[in-house]
Amino acid sequence: MSQPQPPSRLLVMKFGGTNMQSAHAIRHSASLAGRSVREGVKVVVVVSAMAGVTNGLLHLADAAQSGDIARANDEIAALRTRHFTAAQELGAAPDSETVRELRELHETLRQAVYGVYLLRELTPRSRDLIVAFGERLSAPLMSLALEQSGLRARHLTGGEAGILTDTNFGNARPLPGTYERVGDRLSGFLSAGVTPVIAGFMGETEQGAITTLGRGGTDFSATIVGKALGADEVWAWKDVDGVMSADPRVVGDASNIGVLSYGEVMELAYFGAKVLHPLAVTPLQDSGIPLRVKSAADPDFAGTLVRSQAEEIPGRPVKAVTAIKNVSLLTVTGAGVLGVPEVIASVFTAIARENITLLMVSQSSSMSNVSLAVPSADAARALQALRAGLSSELNVEETNGVAVLAIVGSGMRGQQGVSARLFTALASEDINILMISQGSSELNISVALSGEEVDRATAAVHAAFTLSQPVGA
Template sequence: MVVMKFGAAAVSDASRINDLVRVVRHAVDEGQALIVVCTAMPEVTNLLIGAARAAARGNLATAEQARRALWQRHRTLAERLVADEWERETLYQSWADLLKSFDRIVRALATLGEHSPRSSDAIAAIGERFIGLLLAVALRRAGVAAQLIDGAELIVTDDHFGNARPLPEETAKRARARLLPLAQSRIVPVVTGYIGATRQHLTTTLGRGGGDYSATLIAAALDADEVVLWTDVAGILTADPKLAPEARTLPELSYLEAAEIATLGAEVLHPRTLTPLAHRNIPLHIRNLAQPDMPGTRVVAEPCISSDTARTIISAPAISLIEIAMSPLAAAELGWAPELAVRVLAELTNCGIEVLTFAQSFSERSLLLAVRTADVEYAYERIETCLLPERENQALRTISLRSPVALVAVLSAPGSAYLAPRALASLARVQATVLAMVHGNASHHLSFIVPEEEMGSVVRALHRDLMMG
């Protein structure tokens, strides 16, 4: 059995969905038992969460714009992919039912004047449910027996809304009971990724990019032979080929290396994706949907090791820095303390906002946080609320923003030496502005925050000096 997960790029337009259908049809024709896991169209999750936050602030116009955009983007796809008018109208009715849920949530948020991670999860899940309905129809029209299965039926989680933790034993029991009979009947389940539910049947999400995690949880539950992530890149490369055209595909990585790459911000993997697979020694294969004959990258327990100084360079744009500075004149009991950092980080985590990296300075009495630009406005609001007592007693000096910035991280090969001096020499040569730096001794990585406009030159310099020098 193979679990295939298709990322946002695979559902970005009608031609990509046709590629997806051909890949699935070919696998079915070859006799493979198959599970398909899907994710929302690009930027739809941000659109929906933004609508929830806007509604809570009383901005119903923004929520209505998001509703129209959601409908129009999917309707455009349906008009190109579903020729039969009856099938298309049936699909539209299913989408209309989902929009009724959207409307109920938006009205409730506007009435309450605030929103929670629980309400964000309920509205964010609509994106996967929209595209899942369309994919099931598109596959059936191509002759593939396909049935939509909501991820909330399979993945049981705790109630940490926004970044829920799955309960493996209960998830495995549900997944086997629901999916194995379909697979044995040669029906392809189309599972909405990213979504789970508590034992009380409240919708949760697995964190940004959680569709990968959904796929590997299902694979572990079913003891699958392999998980294939179909993306818009030819596996994991030594750098983003859009920034470093000479970047090459890494043929193999270990579970540990791939997990570190995901943790450092690579969009190709969710940070928790590898854990279910490593426990059962299930290979992960990352492939390019537009080039299905290319080998891509395999993630296995014992890969062939490269001798490069660095294994890969990760770059993540669209990031914002938030700096919290306390007054140096505040009384000792009101000034900077680790407890403040704990309180801020806990507030953001509880609100479902992922902190990509952070650093605190006791000498400067400050805390520096990196979050996605899509989350920065809400993060700022929550920090302001969290530190209101410090604002009132004048212990808080400033909360400042810097945007846009980028995260650039270098992951070294096992046993390689001189990563830090060579990387810093590269940055000096291109006169990079380093806003923050983290050196991970245990995991052999080096991360930098730089202005977004410098990201390209930094990645090219590092790739040239570390990968090709």
């Protein structure tokens, strides 16, 4: 009597821009997915745009809006050359289906950009349509690389894969029906031995309009798919060994973190760590599906495992230090602020109406002023919204050139002396603190300081908490 076969493992693998930046990189990424497929694992691949393409698309869209159609067309021509060259190097014949599809996509992009030029108007909806071409162009290249390695593959846009979102263009969120749709649409491919390749970062509304999930949203796409399919794990392939204790470009002896909780990695992502989208783990939390951040250059290294439970490390309350640069502080002052709840409500309403991210909020103990930290790119809009939405007797002051530094770790809960070590490390470098905030979850303490001093501050805090010593799994 034959023994029942164990259920096949299912992995969702996300490949970022640096792992899609050239034919060589795409071929290597395809080999990583193919290695698991040949081991009997079912794999769904989610891809980012080729490195630099998203920024290029944003620039050409802005050029079209300003009337510089020549520059926009030059950018489109450069993108066409880059993608066609990659397709050729991956083995596509000039008359192949892949080349025809790339040609059609570039023509559709050209028409969309020309429409912006004619109207001199770039709406959030049309911006999403244009910027999503990065992933729509890279997915066929990954599918081609997988097929050239002997596997069966099928590429899909995020909408075709079933990702249904709201109409918040530029920062869309999945609707409840998304997970069932994705499961229904992808399970057939997997059962037939076909590896789906999904264009990340994007979905579609119920009316079929293309939306994007925010910068870094390919991570989010991958975890949405992971939840929908009940994946064993989601693997985010990066160009680093995993989540690091600090930005290795700033702190040379930054170390890999073996294990993080969902909450810890969300705090790190929110406060500037570029390794994951801030909302990437939210689809996984209910089902407890782990996410693993792995290095494409060292695929046998375990990387960082992100799971439900934090790993408590004796003597290590803090696991990482991270920073957000290019921040502005907006401070609302005046006698009218004192103890008036309506004023505070008006402040948050004005910011929310403009869909601006608040990085930190602080109120003086006397309640005579409220300070907000916002991305500098949004500062002018936030300042205008506050001045329009508040009483004329209140003043709004702006301070630019600021950064927010945060320490993150579950071990800070109830731990004495953490704040003292942080402030002592900053004082030892003669660094002035402009603003302080601690989350009620006690997973982070964040401070605002001069942007010119943030790298020095990061290194000092990293050393103060001895984060260069590797820990974890």
